[in-house]
Amino acid sequence: MTHTATEIHLARRPEGWPVPEDFTTVTTDLPEPGPGQVLIRNRFISVDPYMRGKMNDVPSYTPPYQLNTPMDGGAIGVVEASGAENIAVGRTVLHQGGWRDRALLDATEVRVVDEAQVSSLSAYLNGLGMTGLTAYTGLLDVANFKPGDTVFVSGAAGAVGQMVGQIAKLKGAKRVIGSAGSTEKVTYLTERLGFDTAFNYKDGPVSEQLKAAAPDGIDVYFDNVGGDHLEAAISSMNVNGRIAICGAISQYNATTPPTAPRNLALFIGKRITMTGFLVLDRFDRMKDFIADIAPHLASGKIVTEETIVDGIDNTVNAFLGMLRGENVGKMLVRV
């Protein structure tokens, strides 16, 4: 017996903004799992900003995507057939076999999760997963957040940003400020997530809007976007300020050199520390993170919005929409 899989392949490397023609949809037949293998029917697929970088053929912290093979990425699904002694059919598994509706993987590549622990399996790709761990370790370990800090987060209505702001509030931030790209998102941040204030970066210069939002300056900046947000944050930074660089989504599709902060000399008098980080270095904090944050996710004290697109055939649209900022919270494909 074979299992039909629909896979999204990278057909060519995008120049600047990806277009649908950069991808192809391929239908393939997967065999029965061999010994130690599992065949998974995916339920949710994650589309993330970092994937844009892997579409370029440049050396980076992970190898670039290969053309005409299934791309990888976070996904969660149910085991349909198993050749692995320790993973029964029907179990839910978290894995990197995304961008497809069925995946045949080694059992060593998947992690069995407790489906009863969450109201939706998507939580394992969002608040309880890498997204949450990114926010948690970036804020607490990289930016060295302390109670009483004023925190600014860009891309605040995105998957990571929404958790950064809420964790900061939960841990005793004096003030949490978010920036986002629409009025709807700004309202979401202040009305739903409890940000003290937020602004739409399209409404005017970020530096001016941030100064108005943080008249006493900021102590921590959690950077998801790069560009002029970073310059503005440096300008508003208090002495001993800390910057965690998590992403630079404003630049991922740039074909010309991005806006660069011209005020780095302020690092000296302000004693600023800026650190880039990757969540893949931070897995040793997963247990602490789950113990600390899972109860707040369960109680609804931390909200993790999702923007869900249905159907494997819409995966490329979901990915492009996420790059354009069409999501509130985590962008996911439901298969």
Added chain:
Amino acid sequence: MTHTATEIHLARRPEGWPVPEDFTTVTTDLPEPGPGQVLIRNRFISVDPYMRGKMNDVPSYTPPYQLNTPMDGGAIGVVEASGAENIAVGRTVLHQGGWRDRALLDATEVRVVDEAQVSSLSAYLNGLGMTGLTAYTGLLDVANFKPGDTVFVSGAAGAVGQMVGQIAKLKGAKRVIGSAGSTEKVTYLTERLGFDTAFNYKDGPVSEQLKAAAPDGIDVYFDNVGGDHLEAAISSMNVNGRIAICGAISQYNATTPPTAPRNLALFIGKRITMTGFLVLDRFDRMKDFIADIAPHLASGKIVTEETIVDGIDNTVNAFLGMLRGENVGKMLVRV
């Protein structure tokens, strides 16, 4: 009895590069020291890059210079008259009453030093003083230098730069690379100070020269200059690289926004940490620094070149020459 002092005052605030007309030389009569005061005849006066910043009327980590009063700055001199019980005439004192040949100060503002410990009193303004402490703490504490690191330092033939490179070699650097602004300085770095390699940043793009000098990348960048050096260092940085921002002399006289690094997104994949610092936060390390480094200064294992200009009337020329990079090592005025 009075004591005639020649003082350099700031007459107006420079626009861009300072010119001699921004300063005036004022002769004044100082009275006998009152109780708790000392009258000092200066021997050496320090001129430093940070002083340029204090000539602007902008809030910073120290107050700006006031117009038509003596500027302050590091100096060392001999007590000519004393109203302080604990400081006898003839003692050598280190203090902040620079930019003048005589200074009347409170005893609490001076530190008595041991003139017999050094071959020249200038050492207290150079290797044994704030300059040395800046290099030591910037490299070891801020940039978190580890044996085996490859270190790049800009402004390497300057007061701080020359010590950074030598301390790095002493502490087990794999490779030390310096940049400077003349062939003479490049030769000084490699022939006299033991840098593994050095280049003249005026000979071509810094990024290309650095890549050639450090084919295996760098682990630490000690930044004295800012601008395109910083972009080049980020580009050549290895994973877990560290940047200490000590100065940005290329920008201090800029009237247009400086060159800015457009490659900050590399901070993420490379997990780079960049920290600005001021030596005034680091005085708690002075004892460790002296214990560690003084023997190497005494033995000549660490060389601290000086460029000495004679005469209080040449203080402004010395300062301007230092900004133009005319010094090798520490620029000092001998009074």
